[in-house]
Amino acid sequence: MANKPNTPMLDQLEGGPWPSFVTGLKRLADDEGKSHAPIMKSLLGQLEHSYETRKGYWKGGTIGVRGYGAGVIPRFSEVAGDYPESSEFHTLRIMPPAGMHYDTAILRKMCDIWEKHGSGLIAFHGQSGDIMFQGCDSENVQTSFDALNELGFDLGGAGAGVRTSMSCVGAARCEQSCFDEAKALRMVINNMLDDMHRPSLPYKFKAKFSGCGNDCVNATHRSDFAVLGTWADDIKVNQDEVKKYVATLGRKGVNDQVVNMCPTRALSLNDDDTLEIDNKSCVRCMHCINVMTKALSPGDEKGVTILAGGKRTLKIGDLMGTVIVPFHRMETEEDYEWLVELSETVLEFFAENALEHERTGEMIERIGMINFLDGIGLDVDPNMVSHPRTSSYIRMDGWDDEVTKWNSRHGAAAAE
Amino acid sequence: MSEAQAAPRMPDECGVPDPQQYMHPTLKKNYGAWDWHDRPRVGVLHHVAKSGDEVWTVKAGTQRQMDVHTIRKLCDIADEFADGHVRFTTRSNIEYIVADQSKVDPLIKKLEGEGFPVGGTGNSVSMISHTQGWLHCDIPATDASGVVKSLMDELYQEFTNEQMPNRVKITTSCCQINCGGQGDIAINIQHTKPPVINHDLVANVCERPAVVARCPVAAIRPALVNGKPSLEVDEKKCVCCGACYPPCPPMQINDAENSKLAIWVGGKHSSTRSKPSFHKLVVAGLPNTPPRWPEVSKTVMKILHAYKEDGRAWERMNEWIDRIGWPRFFELTGLPFTKYHIEDWRGGRNSLNASNHVHF
Numbered sequence: 001m002a003n004k005p006n007t008p009m010l011d012q013l014e015g016g017p018w019p020s021f022v023t024g025l026k027r028l029a030d031d032e033g034k035s036h037a038p039i040m041k042s043l044l045g046q047l048e049h050s051y052e053t054r055k056g057y058w059k060g061g062t063i064g065v066r067g068y069g070a071g072v073i074p075r076f077s078e079v080a081g082d083y084p085e086s087s088e089f090h091t092l093r094i095m096p097p098a099g100m101h102y103d104t105a106i107l108r109k110m111c112d113i114w115e116k117h118g119s120g121l122i123a124f125h126g127q128s129g130d131i132m133f134q135g136c137d138s139e140n141v142q143t144s145f146d147a148l149n150e151l152g153f154d155l156g157g158a159g160a161g162v163r164t165s166m167s168c169v170g171a172a173r174c175e176q177s178c179f180d181e182a183k184a185l186r187m188v189i190n191n192m193l194d195d196m197h198r199p200s201l202p203y204k205f206k207a208k209f210s211g212c213g214n215d216c217v218n219a220t221h222r223s224d225f226a227v228l229g230t231w232a233d234d235i236k237v238n239q240d241e242v243k244k245y246v247a248t249l250g251r252k253g254v255n256d257q258v259v260n261m262c263p264t265r266a267l268s269l270n271d272d273d274t275l276e277i278d279n280k281s282c283v284r285c286m287h288c289i290n291v292m293t294k295a296l297s298p299g300d301e302k303g304v305t306i307l308a309g310g311k312r313t314l315k316i317g318d319l320m321g322t323v324i325v326p327f328h329r330m331e332t333e334e335d336y337e338w339l340v341e342l343s344e345t346v347l348e349f350f351a352e353n354a355l356e357h358e359r360t361g362e363m364i365e366r367i368g369m370i371n372f373l374d375g376i377g378l379d380v381d382p383n384m385v386s387h388p389r390t391s392s393y394i395r396m397d398g399w400d401d402e403v404t405k406w407n408s409r410h411g412a413a414a415a416e
Numbered sequence: 417m418s419e420a421q422a423a424p425r426m427p428d429e430c431g432v433p434d435p436q437q438y439m440h441p442t443l444k445k446n447y448g449a450w451d452w453h454d455r456p457r458v459g460v461l462h463h464v465a466k467s468g469d470e471v472w473t474v475k476a477g478t479q480r481q482m483d484v485h486t487i488r489k490l491c492d493i494a495d496e497f498a499d500g501h502v503r504f505t506t507r508s509n510i511e512y513i514v515a516d517q518s519k520v521d522p523l524i525k526k527l528e529g530e531g532f533p534v535g536g537t538g539n540s541v542s543m544i545s546h547t548q549g550w551l552h553c554d555i556p557a558t559d560a561s562g563v564v565k566s567l568m569d570e571l572y573q574e575f576t577n578e579q580m581p582n583r584v585k586i587t588t589s590c591c592q593i594n595c596g597g598q599g600d601i602a603i604n605i606q607h608t609k610p611p612v613i614n615h616d617l618v619a620n621v622c623e624r625p626a627v628v629a630r631c632p633v634a635a636i637r638p639a640l641v642n643g644k645p646s647l648e649v650d651e652k653k654c655v656c657c658g659a660c661y662p663p664c665p666p667m668q669i670n671d672a673e674n675s676k677l678a679i680w681v682g683g684k685h686s687s688t689r690s691k692p693s694f695h696k697l698v699v700a701g702l703p704n705t706p707p708r709w710p711e712v713s714k715t716v717m718k719i720l721h722a723y724k725e726d727g728r729a730w731e732r733m734n735e736w737i738d739r740i741g742w743p744r745f746f747e748l749t750g751l752p753f754t755k756y757h758i759e760d761w762r763g764g765r766n767s768l769n770a771s772n773h774v775h776f
């Protein structure tokens with residue numbers, strides 16, 4: 001395919017104000033003399049063909065780099081006869097720096113590598129967080145990876161293994177952050193690299209890290225191991241700033257937008273325009289803090305809540321992550337090591353107990369939360385449920401022992 | 417040459433890179449010590465550290481799948497205005513962090529001049545997170561980048577303004593597996609017909625035990641067809657999820673006519689105010705019409721318009737619907753309610769109304 005194909009349908013995607021990926025594809029196809037130009041001409045042809053026929057024409061296969069079993073997504077064209085130069089169009093999933101910070105020097109180096117060995121098309125980022133270097137033939141997969149690896153970057157996950165992770169911007173720029181998300185992400189994931197690079201788990205395993213209940217990286221719903229920041233003591237209040245919000249929003253405004261929107265009715269506006277907070281009722285949902293950023297902030301006793309088992313549709317329907325650790329303080333190096341150990345325990349339990357093609361959440365549903373907690377060595381806590389059991393069909397002959405356990409734990413806590 | 421003897425290069429399993437080495441110096445200096453923030457204008461966040469240091473973040477939309485020329489252009493802008501640092505958000509917006517307030521306006525002007533919309537903050541509609549589609553996935557029934565480009569053209573005003581009751585997150589997925597996830601509005605393709613099996617190929621390429629295990633409703637059985645081992649699908653059971661295709665490409669689920677788009681609303685990931693929630697079906701059967709999918713845009717705009725008019729400050733879409741009730745949602749959006757809106761999957765009864773609470 002020597003000439004740029006006619007793409008009347010794709011051309012329509014160049015109109016309109018939003019930046020167009022088609023314009024980018026065409027620019028690459030126009031880079032006469034560069035190795036990616038023919039690839040991109042061919043790809044444009046295949047994509048236009050998809051638009052005309054409303055079908056996709058890629059199939060998978062197996063391609064990898066030396067030493068690893070995952071991280072490259074192989075794509076072979078089913079219409080290579082017509083579009084030969086993009087007949088192999090593999091993607092390298094590359095793990096980004098935690099929080100997705102870059103300097104321009106590193107981005108330019110990535111561009112140079114991908115222009116030389118690949119198609120010149122890069123997605124920042126995929127839905128799991130990878131930088132996706134899209135469009136490489138089989139021969140160049142190893143050379144591209146070597147070059148990126150020399151820059152200090154590593155392949156991410158694919159298949160039945162640990163997947164690439166994300167953390168929010170958090171401590172780097174956000175005053176709501178309740179722990180060091182980047183540090184937690186790097187410690188937990190770097191400890192699991194073997195299960196990312198040589199996948200042999202029952203199915204995929206994802207972990208994500210958000211600094212507070214706003215959950216900017218969607219950890220709750222979209223990871224098997226979700227770490228969310230929170231705090232245990234009282235919300236910090238600057239009453240002078242509260243009064244300024246009352247002055248600008250009005251009393252009705254503050255009542256409508258802050259007080260009445262608190263999910264646990266923990267807030268009340270006093271007659272003197274100060275804010276009263278019943279911290280025992282507060283669930284650290286972040287709403288009031290989000291509205292009054294200057295007046296309210298998270299408390300000092302900061303830590304994390306951990307949820308397990310979130311995922312999307314396959315195979316039994318959507319599952320939300322559920323609380324397995326209501327609170328753990330995150331301050332010292334030991335706290336971070338505790339987190340690494342817990343993640344490892346959960347991963348090992350999953351590896352040993354899940355069925356083929358079963359996610360953590362499905363396994364928990366199949367074996368029951370109690371067996372899961374037993375397996376990973378965590379105690380039950382009322383924060384783990386929306387409400388206690390409603391079904392009466394259960395044997396409870398071990399009741400007295402469980403009561404003793406609870407009492408001894410609580411006695412110990414009280415004595416601390 | 418000695419190259420032949422050289423041991424092959426083994427990977428340096430360096431893992432997740434440390435962000436500190438790439439971070440803007442003012443962020444690095446005040447790591448974990450920020451005090452408060454506000455939004456001086458759409459697309460700009462202003463953060464103040466406990467040290468008194470301040471940074472302005474200018475957020476701009478990108479097309480996510482970028483050619484190297486676009487990335488280099490974004491780098492040139494960062495070198496000129498933002499000390500050579502950027503970061504990306506989970507929704508593929510780029511963020512320029514500036515420690516000198518006087519650079520904010522020229523930076524915005526530059527970005528807009530180069531065709532990168534500034535916005536995506538606060539109560540705007542942010543960039544749509546999307547999956548791969550025809551550009552790269554092996555099972556998509558539609559494109560992702562194309563649907564998103566078309567929608568973002570329509571939503572341009574909503575990206576560059578903050579006029580919604582609360583932030584709006586839209587996601588798209590190009591098959592029912594739904595890598596794209598859920599959001600305030602989730603758009604995903606639905607296959608409406610069971611897979612067509614090419615029996616001649618099954619014996620060669622299909623991982624048969626894997627595909628039988630993959631089916632969520634146990635609709636696939638091994639069978640002998642024309643004397644060759646193949647598979648059969650109980651079409652009454654099949655929910656057209658598409659999961660059988662990756663381990664068995666001869667089970668063709670892609671279909672130009674019968675793959676339709678569906679729109680779901682009210683998903684929310686955060687624990688802010690209400691607990692996280694799943695998205696719910698509101699419209700199905702929208703035609704898959706490249707290159708601009710006008711029917712999808714029209715329906716999305718209808719839903720957004722109703723939410724914009726009727727939602728109260730800080731209500732996310734699911735919270736708005738919780739307040740007004742589903743009957744009013746269907747009334748305000750003018751969308752039909754059908755038997756397909758009633759859940760019959762696991763735990764379906766939990767979604768039925770077991771009360772005297774009805775809306776009029």
Ligand code: HEM
Nearest residue numbers: 093126127128129130222312314548553554593594595662
């Ligand atoms: C051949 C099949 C598939 C392909 C080509 C594919 C492709 C992708 C890609 C490219 C991403 C983004 C990756 C990244 O950002 O690093 C992704 C993410 C995702 N995939 Fe898939 N996928 C496939 C099958 C599945 C299946 C079977 C499921 C679920 C059962 C699934 C669920 C997801 C989810 C939930 C995400 C988003 C995760 C997140 O946001 O954390 N995918 N997929």
Ligand code: SF4
Nearest residue numbers: 168174177211212216
């Ligand atoms: S999740 Fe919380 S800490 Fe993290 S960026 Fe969002 S608001 Fe900030």
Ligand code: SF4
Nearest residue numbers: 262282283285286288
């Ligand atoms: S953080 Fe949420 S639950 Fe706690 S007081 Fe504020 S609004 Fe209420």
Ligand code: SF4
Nearest residue numbers: 547553556590591595
């Ligand atoms: S949603 Fe489906 S078609 Fe789209 S990228 Fe994910 S698996 Fe592929």
Ligand code: SF4
Nearest residue numbers: 631654655657658660
């Ligand atoms: S499309 Fe889904 S439900 Fe139908 S046979 Fe395939 S895996 Fe089973």
